[in-house]
Amino acid sequence: MAATVWMADLRAGNRENMFSKLERLLEQAGLSRVISKEDLSAIKIHFGEKGGHAYIRPVFIRRIVDAIRALGGKPFLTDSCTLYPGQRKEAVSALGNGIENGFAYAVVGAPLLMCDGLRGHSSRRVSIPGELLQSADIGLEILEADTLIAVSHFKCHELTGFGGTIKNLAMGCSSREGKLEQHSTVAPVVADKHCTRCAACLPGCAHDAIEINQKAAFVDSQRCTGCGRCISLCPTGALQIQWNEEAGKVMRKMAEYAFAALKDKQNKTLFINFITQVSPSCDCYGHSDAAIVPDIGILAADDPVALDQACADLVNQAQGLSGTALSSGHEPGGDKFRGVHPAIDWEITLEHGEKIGLGSRKYELKRLEPKGKGW
DSSP: OOEEEEEEESOOOSSOOHHHHHHHHHHHHTHHHHOOTTOEEEEEOOOOOTTOOOSOOHHHHHHHHHHHHHTTOEEEEEEOOOSSSSTTSSHHHHHHHHHHTTOOHHHHSSOEEETTOSSSOOEEEEEOOOSSOSEEEEEHHHHHOSEEEEEEEOEEETTTEEESHHHHHHTTTBOHHHHHHHHTTOOOEEOGGGOOOOOTTGGGOTTOOEEEOSSSEEEOTTTOOOOOHHHHHOTTSOEEOOOSHHHHHHHHHHHHHHHHHTTTOTTOEEEEEEEOSOOSSOTTSSOOOOOSSOOOEEEEESOHHHHHHHHHHHHHHSOOOTTSSOOSOOSTTSOHHHHHSTTOOTHHHHHHHHHTTSOOSOEEEEEOOOSSSOO
């Protein structure tokens, strides 16, 4: 059965601005069916790394907060600690970073909580009927929340091809242990002929898994957690994914972790993707590269697989932008994700998500009609 995915394009005018349009999108997508009075409502977002700018603007999050509160819910914003060095490696730095990036109470109107505690260890194992995993380690505040609203920036990703709702639920709602469990099968390798021994990769590794020898860098697969941060730090492309059967497990584990994050929340979830500033890599870096396609819109659904599939299709249908990280697939219909990360079979996440019952890849896209005549 096809899921319904609602879409608001980015047209706006004196009859309806984008904030009002977002509110109408939430109404059509069924927010009122999700929120009950007194619900502790987790809004799972990405606070963005210091130095980046592609994360969702806090003023849009404020409208989602206000819509939940108007329905009687009690919203809070939440994110989780990272595996690697940076501004989100523990709660104190992460929350400070979120406030610096604009997610202060005065702006968003809701408190900020880390869903996995002070150092990423506040969690509980959740039993799941997965093919690869029988349980998953999910942040306690996600599990304790009455409702879960995942608001995601849809973009490319250096390990999974794209990042959207499923990744936000899987990596974003898991503890440090959960992130390790998802990444653990992939350690990058070094193409010696491309390595200049510049050591740019060293500061990005939180686990001392990289050494520089007389010939080139070397990755200790026993220490490596597979987070992939070093891949995007390498200026010559010498650090590369070992794209084999094991690497595909990362995306399948992600789908199973997303399933775990949603367990026991039937009819209490909604997913929103912003297809804006579609950057070539994750928002976890201290920079944001140029968008590879024009901004497309905001989509919402109660099916995470259908939503991510619809977003991927819209990105691929767009005209690619020249002078960006996109190396191929610029034409409408071209594969934009392989155009940035050619070795990644990005559809694995969607295929496995559908297989395990996370959602359906079949969808009906419904676009919001203009409010009144003209804009």
